[in-house]
Amino acid sequence: MFEISAENFSVWKKKQLLKGGDKKSFSLLIDLLGGLSKKELNSLTIKAEKNLKFKLDLDSLEFFWGKHLSTNIPIQYLSGICYWRNLKLEVSDKxxxxxxxxxxxxxxxxxxxxxxxxxxxxxxxxxxxxxxxxxxxxxxxxxxxxxxxxxxxxxxxxxxxxxxxxxxxxxxxxxxxxxxxxxxxxxxxxxxxxxxxxxxxxxxxxxxxxxxxxxxxxxxxxxxxxxxxxxxxxxxxxxxxxxxxxxxxxxxxxxxxxxxxxxxxxxxxxxxxxxxxxxxxxxxxxxxx
Missing domain, CATH: 3.40.50.150 (Vaccinia Virus protein VP39)
Incomplete structure (x- = not known):
């Protein structure tokens, strides 16, 4: 796991969104690849002092976000995961x-x-x-x-x-x-x-x-x-x-x-x-x- 302060993450998040894309796709990437749920992501403004734990470091997450922006590959295919109802499903381009x-x-x-x-x-x-x-x-x-x-x-x-x-x-x-x-x-x-x-x-x-x-x-x-x-x-x-x-x-x-x-x-x-x-x-x- 990789740990970073909520404050530093918020700065990094703004930088990524300035590159393009939409907030929904970004939240999905942070959830599926980073391991931080949408609910946790939305609570960061309230708990700015909190340290966050991610499955990938920010450089890796930035790489995948850039790949999504440059190629339009769906986040679900980049991560190999999709949420549907209450299921967490493996997906691929098949x-x-x-x-x-x-x-x-x-x-x-x-x-x-x-x-x-x-x-x-x-x-x-x-x-x-x-x-x-x-x-x-x-x-x-x-x-x-x-x-x-x-x-x-x-x-x-x-x-x-x-x-x-x-x-x-x-x-x-x-x-x-x-x-x-x-x-x-x-x-x-x-x-x-x-x-x-x-x-x-x-x-x-x-x-x-x-x-x-x-x-x-x-x-x-x-x-x-x-x-x-x-x-x-x-x-x-x-x-x-x-x-x-x-x-x-x-x-x-x-x-x-x-x-x-x-x-x-x-x-x-x-x-x-x-x-x-x-x-x-x-x-x-x-x-x-």
Missing amino acids: VLIPRPETELVVEIISRKFDNNKGQIIFADLGTGSGAISISLALENPSWNGIATDINKNAVEIASRNFANNSNQSNLKFYSGNWWEPLTYLKGEIDFAVANPPYIPKNTYEELPIEVKNFEPKNALLGGEDGLDHVREIVKYAPLYLKEKGWLLIENHFDQGARVKQLFIENQFTDVEVLKDLSGIGRFTIGRYK
Whole structure:
């Protein structure tokens, strides 16, 4: 650990922020790489006499901040860590950085299966870092989950994240395209969730540099209209879901009506487009028959 006075750190912090960047990213860097939480960082003005302990020295932190500013590499990839809900997850450029809006997936499912402590079987398609499936498994120990991803590196990362956040065994990880690894569970899944690549081609070309240049393209680009993978997931869902089983898909902000129609065309009922915290129709959910 490296120790420095709060006063000296505050001077150094002002110097770094004058170089550019935003306070949110700087706070995240100090947290993930320096080991000083946002709460502790915000309290420095009150406790200016305090000595602070860091995992890295200020020269090292300055190096990483400069690298972020010069390359636009997300802080999460520089540190290899991301916070999501109450999880601390390993991430790399092999997986998307889990977004705050996706946290609502867990809450939506929890409401649908409120107080259901039975033997629920769920699937998380395209799990990436494992964020959704790990949260569901940890919060519902009696449920059994299966998480899939076409990227073997993502499966390895998700598996480590589950092991690092839990000693439970109610979640398994498989490599394969969407439903492909789940043939042994046809007709047995109570609900499935997916946050597939849904960015339309034209929109992908306009994404911010820190997203387009560093996050995996195959986890973002959903084809010409963004719906290539959504169509596939919805089309084959009836083979795997129980009768009355649920499917929940995160979609692009302007795709809700079209995704809803795909659900209806594939014999789903009770189809809804649910809004995120910004009032955007971000999630489409439906029940098979």
